[in-house]
Amino acid sequence: MLNDTYLTLAGILLLAAGTYGFRYAGPRLGKQVWLTAARQQMFSDASLLLLFSVAVLATVYESGEYAGHARLAGIVVAVILCLARAPFLAVITLAAGATALLRLLGVQ
């Protein structure tokens, strides 16, 4: 059992160290000379695309399963409000409100 704890601790430290490595490497990489303006633009675009696909995945799935209509509807509300240039807080609270309301009405 104690052995298990050490293994788990090792896993945590590995994850933490590796994650910090990614975080540390990025800015250093970005300051290199070979990184032309076009390549830097590509990294910025890549970051935006990654964040967007993370958002969509977090909308559609919950631990590997479909997350349900209510959450999807909340994000549709967020997208519409966002395109209508609603203020940030309005977008977030109304999206959560829409999902909560739908769940209250029995939609999952």
Add this chain to the structure above:
Amino acid sequence: MFRGVLLLHRRRILLPILFVCLADGLVGVSYGASAVSSGFELWLPLSLSILVLAGASEFIFIAILSGGGSPFAGAFAGLLVNSRHLPFGVSIRQTIPDGMRGVLACHLMNDESVAFALAHKNRRLSHYAFWFCGFGILLLWPLGVLLGGLIGSSIEDPAQFGLDVMFPAVLVALTLPALKQQKLLIPASFGAAAAVIAAPFAVAGLAPLAGLLGLCVRKSGIEEKTHAE
């Protein structure tokens, strides 16, 4: 520091940042509670929340452990998830100073703080937004996990209040205007669709990276897109 708060307040970014940090704290509460109620000791989610400080990878690590997988399989999946911090760091390099402050700044990098930084073209604004969001999450995420772990399963289901929509809604609200401005809506939609299709088949942690496929349909003309400060 105080000037930064003032600037963020004037540009109406301070309140959104506080709100996002608070929402993350609440997610932390439910994460801590569910980790403890599924049999993990509190030190496990707590040390993850302090040392890793990246929700998605912590969830996948715990999910793999509770499914009987090895901690190393969990770490590997978590690292796949967190590999996105590499391009994040390249794109926000101007916000990360050299020296000791830079060592801390790197740890503050997460989906939300990077999204706040990328949402603003003004360099100072983007800088302060990153630091405040990063710091807020550094404080509130572990604090939430600690609270959740102590209170345990007695808390209500946060999904009831639509809390689970907050995280994707925050990212959508921060990235959509930037995607639109940079004419990246089509590549982003393509990448996200690829990620959604890949998710059920992909190795744990790999799916978000499929979003990078959107780069293939990106117009590479950068003349008009190059940042003007």
